[in-house]
Amino acid sequence: MKKLLFPMIMLFVLLLNIPILADSNNLVQNFGFEQGSLDKWDRQAYTNTDGITEFFIDDTVSHSGAKSACIINNSPNHSRFNQEIKVKGNSYYKLSCWVKTENVGSDYTGANITVEGILDISEHIQGTNDWQYIELYGSTKKNQKSFVLSLALGSYGNVNTGKVWFDDVVVEKVDKVPSNVKVAKLYVEDTSTNTAKLPKSKNISFMTPYSILFFIVAILLIVLAKKEILKIKPGREKILLVIALSIGLVVRLIYAAKVEGFSVDIGCFRAWSMAASGINGISTFYTSGMFCDYPPFYILVLALVGGISNLFNLTSNLGAHLIMIKLPAIIADVVTAYLIYKLAVKKFNSSASFILSILYIFNPAVFLNSTLWGQVDSFFTMILLFGLILILEGKLTYATILFTIAVLMKPQGIIFLPVIGYELIIDFIKTKKIKNIGLSALYAIITTAIIIIPFSAGRAPTWLIDLYINTAEGYKYASMNAYNLFSLFGANAKEDSTTLFIFSYYAWGMFFIVLTSLFTGFLYFSNYLKHKQSAQSIAPIAMLVQMTGVFVLSTRMHERYLFPSMAFALLCYIFYKDIGYLLIFGGTSATVFVNTYDVLVRMFLTEYPYIPADDTLLFIGSLANVIILLFLCIVSIQTVVRNKTIPLDLK
Ligand SMILES: [Ca+2]
DSSP: OHHHHHHHHHHHHHHHHHHHHHTTTOOOTTTTOTTSSOTTOEEEESOOOTTTEEEEEESSOOSSSSOEEEEEEEEEEOEEEEEEEEOOTTOEEEEEEEEEEEEEOSSSOOEEEEETTOSOBOOOBOEEEEEEEEEEEEEOOTTOOEEEEEEEESBTTBOEEEEEEEEEEEEEEESOOOTTOOEEEOSOOOOSSOOOSOSOBOOOTTHHHHHHHHHHHHHHHHHHHHTTOSOOOTTOHHHHHHHHHHHHHHHHHHHHHHBOOOHHHHHHHHHHHHHHTSTTTTTTTTTSOOOOOSOHHHHHHHHHHHHHHHHTTOTTSHHHHHHHHHHHHHHHHHHHHHHHHHHHTTTSOHHHHHHHHHHHHTOHHHHIIIIIIOOOHHHHHHHHHHHHHHHHTTOHHHHHHHHHHHHHHOGGGGGGHHHHHHHHHHHHHHHOOOHHHHHHHHHHHHHHHHHHGGGOTTSOTTHHHHHHHHHHHHOOBSBBBOOSHHHHTTOBTOBTTSEETTEEHHHHHHHHHHHHHHHHHHHHHHHHHHHGGGOOOOHHHHHHHHHHHHHHHOSSOBTTTTTHHHHHHHHHHHHHOBHHHHHHHHHHHHHHHHHHHHHHHHHHHHSOOOOOTTOHHHHHHHHHHHHHHHHHHHHHHHHHTSOOOOBOOOO
């Protein structure tokens, strides 16, 4: 019997060990959730507001055993079960699990397995599916001790809804990786900055005291400049301007990396930038099936951004990549502030010019749009400003190139076509020559061709028109969070086919666009009839009227669209020195800031960026913009028709 004891014990031990041996390579603890708890697993989510995401053990659904782990995203979120896994450096690992899905959205990243803090993910599962196997191969870096395994619904900058179950999670060290398989880097690529703190900050509450401070300081500066108390010593203005713009730039770069921004826009820009900078990225950009509602010009800018990011390997570091994605708009902020100084210094002394420039670069609405939100309205504004400067220099045909680019960047560039149209008609009346009209048309066609040909491989040229129609059809609302006339009447996020006094909101919007353009024409022809051959261009006023008029009175407007009016109002003030335009600049700065801040905070808090139609702030802001538009009508008539201004002439 004693002889048998040892082998029996051995057999017993072996039998006991079989299940353990079978999984001895699996580094995941509680891998099948059979303990009935989320022991060893952490719950992580982009948005942590109550009710958005549920994490739990489901003992009615399983791939093996009796239980699995379940995530429900009731609203869009990037949520995951995480577990720290001890690993060896310079090694290959295979991450795998089984996934079952129910109603996972098809536009964003579905259920996947990955590592916390990296962008590579396994195949991701959307829609409704029974159990499916997913896996991801990856490598660790030298001296790496661990990574955080992540069972996710959604990905960075890409939030999704639906229900997913995970089971039988395995992480195992493998000697080699099958060929034709992508090998992810299972670590957050290290640069000098701390990249471990993901996701990025969503706290922008500092903007409220900052914006109040900005308006107080702005008023103070203008009063002091007016009374000639504030005077910059001659010769000092250039260095002061360089310092101010540098501060504006550095603060933007810091916050660009710190605050992720409006996740949908950032997600789109990142995806478009990576796609467009790939091999054949541009020629297949619009045919690859990827969602994109932007016309081609900004895709070219994003291709450049992506190319530079790839060159310096910035795409895997979220902070550095965020800076790159936001950089074109940030540069545009600085360039626009500089242009404002250059234009102002022709009409004002350097102290006043300096003040006008910093009113732009430190403007909270400008800062919020490019740096915190990550939008590109400021890039659009810069292009329009260059166009405006060319008009004022009498280079109408070249201006047409910039206006064409504006339309090819954002569809709302069409708002400014009446301005170039009136300029060309007045030019024709003055010179009796058709040459400029012909040349402008030619330049517009050539510019369009150069920009769209790279995207057009093997496609009918009408694809661009289809793109514009689809974009316009994409947001068929009376107002999309815009502080305007329709929101004032409680129609925010209402279908614009809804009837309001006989006609639909959309018909009213179109009627008002025509009316606004006719009003601009009235200003142009009044100005011409008054001054005949010596009539100066009124383009700054015309652009301000078109932008503000269309935003306040037209449908399908988003909260950000009034943005260019701020720069145009400053330009009007520079050219006409009427205090009215400075007040319009202040007014639009306030409404654009509050409007965009409100929407961005809603996005950060709830991933649901819609203002309720009965919101009080929406009503007040909308009323303010309607009043600003009426005031602009009066001031523009005073300036152009009556030649009367209420001067505020900063010396
Ligand atoms: Ca199980």
